[in-house]
Amino acid sequence: MLSVTFRRQPITFLSRMTSTFSADQKKIFKYQPPVDRSMTKLDRSFFVTKIPLVVVQFPDPQDISVFCNKFNDEILKIPRISRVVKFESDPNAQGPPLKKANTANNDNHIKKGVLLKESITAVGQVKQQVSSDAFAFLEEHQAACAPYQYVLDYNFWKAEEIFRAILPEQFLDEIPSGFTATGHVAHINLRSEFKPFGELIGQVLLDKNSKIETVVDKTDTISSKFRTFQMQVLAGKPNLVVEQRESGCSFKFDFSKVYWNSRLHTEHDRLIQKFKPGECVGDVFAGVGPFAVPAGKKGVIVLANDLNPESYRFLNVNISDNKVANFVSSYNQDGREFIRNSPGLLNTLRAAHPEAKITIPGGKKYKDRATGETLRTPSRSVTIPLFLHHYVMNLPDSALTFLNEFCGLYSRDPQVAAKLQAIPDLQLPWIHCHCFEKFEHDETPEPSMQELHRRVHARILEIMQTDKNVLPFEALQFHLVRKVAPTKPMFCVSFQLPRTLAFA
Structure with missing residues (x-):
């Protein structure tokens, strides 16, 4: 029979970080981070969303790919969330022990499983919601089910999603998502209504773009005879001497002075x-x-x-x-x-x-x-x-x-x-x-x-x-x-x- 294993600790998701904005990022993701429009200083620990799911584990990890190919409609299909997950086993979990995985790099404490479709939020729903053929496959291959809490933390969310959670509602139709990268510096031109949130916006952009070390905002128009403008460092180190590659050449300059x-x-x-x-x-x-x-x-x-x-x-x-x-x-x-x-x-x-x-x-x-x-x-x-x-x-x-x-x-x-x-x-x-x-x-x-x-x-x-x-x-x-x-x-x-x- 299909065994049920309960785990006392939530299994955390290994996050990904975005580096640029694309057309797809402008679409609203089904799940959103918690909202706090009064936030003035970035609190990364606030942005946590938990999704209750069920994970299926097989004694032989190779059965995961077989199950995914044969019963594609029974597995998780949420964009940006991996359906195959790794986690540490719980030695105190109830249920029959699993066979040792047939992979050289696996050990007794690291397990791999596949997440069932989003509608299954508790182990007791598995038999009723998966097809009879899929359930028979799970029983035949001695699979075990366990509750799985998918945690979407700050690192998971894209910059635009964070902005939608912290900026005033009247600004949500025009999220400031564009910037120009010059060397390690991201240059943004914030409109006046966004400037009170400049440090928040700058820190999020810095966090979400691994090649960026400094975020600056132009504080005036180009008015000097040297075509330079005043700028404010919103986030990161105040080093504005950059190195940029273009046309097969390298260029070094102080971004604030030229x-x-x-x-x-x-x-x-x-x-x-x-x-x-x-x-x-x-x-x-x-x-x-x-x-x-x-x-x-x-x-x-x-x-x-x-x-x-x-x-x-x-x-x-x-x-x-x-x-x-x-x-x-x-x-x-x-x-x-x-x-x-x-x-x-x-x-x-x-x-x-x-x-x-x-x-x-x-x-x-x-x-x-x-x-x-x-x-x-x-x-x-x-x-x-x-x-x-x-x-x-x-x-x-x-x-x-x-x-x-x-x-x-x-x-x-x-x-x-x-x-x-x-x-x-x-x-x-x-x-x-x-x-x-x-x-x-x-x-x-x-x-x-x-x-x-x-x-x-x-x-x-x-x-x-x-x-x-x-x-x-x-x-x-x-x-x-x-x-x-x-x-x-x-x-x-x-x-x-x-x-x-x-x-x-």
Whole structure:
């Protein structure tokens, strides 16, 4: 006959921790943690929900999988809760002893069992609620049933479920579940109504994401000339010097003192792909090097500039750490000054290298596929070009206002102008300028992308004091980088500097 075993101690569930939010997490789980909307300091011991179930144990653990396959409708089917559990045996339990399990790693104190379906909450319900065939299988294989209390503790619940248990009811339709991870720092932008709960929210996010060590909230808008903002540490250690990997490179910087946006990694890669080895790029607002360093790694010669002393400092650290000093030169100038000086800076760079060539040492070992012989790579050289091929202007709030500095780019220095005009295959630089084109919420009809592009074109003509005959709309290439807000798209507009403007 089927034996019944009673256990005096509850069997605890080994919890899982979430690391990111997904679409599935936005669905409400059937079981929820206890609710306390007055909680001001996180009490992890409060979030316990107990589910009464029944566990079936077999003398031979291999019968568990057989039972699960044959009687799938009789076993537990609650998402995120394992139906097969391990637990310590109770030496004082009543009922016949179980046979020793036929597994080498099992001992007399650790047992394994399968949980029956959710509707069976007591041992006495087993015979009435499972099918006759399933019950016969349990009897035939000398199975034992025992009460099992499944404990869902703080570690089990997802962050959103915890938030729903502690935040005021009027906020439950807009749970703050998003953040941007930069190195070990999670950056969230809490709306004003959520800020009183900032420490609670930060601690939950810290607990539920194993790779996060610090959670910060932006306390103001980007207003400084260095594109930085004040931030508050909500949870974790107050160390904001992070290390981030992107585009095959490592970046180190103080997140509180420089501008970095992890959402732009696709845009960084998109532009870097346009740069060819041996070309020269002027990075006007280089930051800590998300464009410059990966470009240097692929053999592009980069003049990288940033006015922020901290960005400049970490730019040099990243140039060194990624071993691209042969290709990337750094400057700490105002953007306008850098644009004006860039042709001269390139000339100075050429003069600093014998025959205007960058020598790349060889000596790396490799195995010849044909002969199997171990060889070493030869040294090679890259000629520094006479002119810049591209300018990157990643300062979307104001980059367009710097475009007038390209008018007369090659005519300010007569010697530079004469040298460049004499080059038969002179290529005028491509300018890649990031910008916002905000429109009003109540604009009717809402402007199309084509209309927004034409507005950007009109701004460029006004700033560069030229007309559509010199720089026609068709000469501009637009790429939608992202929508910062529904009415605030960010574009990258690219165009080749007209010769008449370059030598104006």
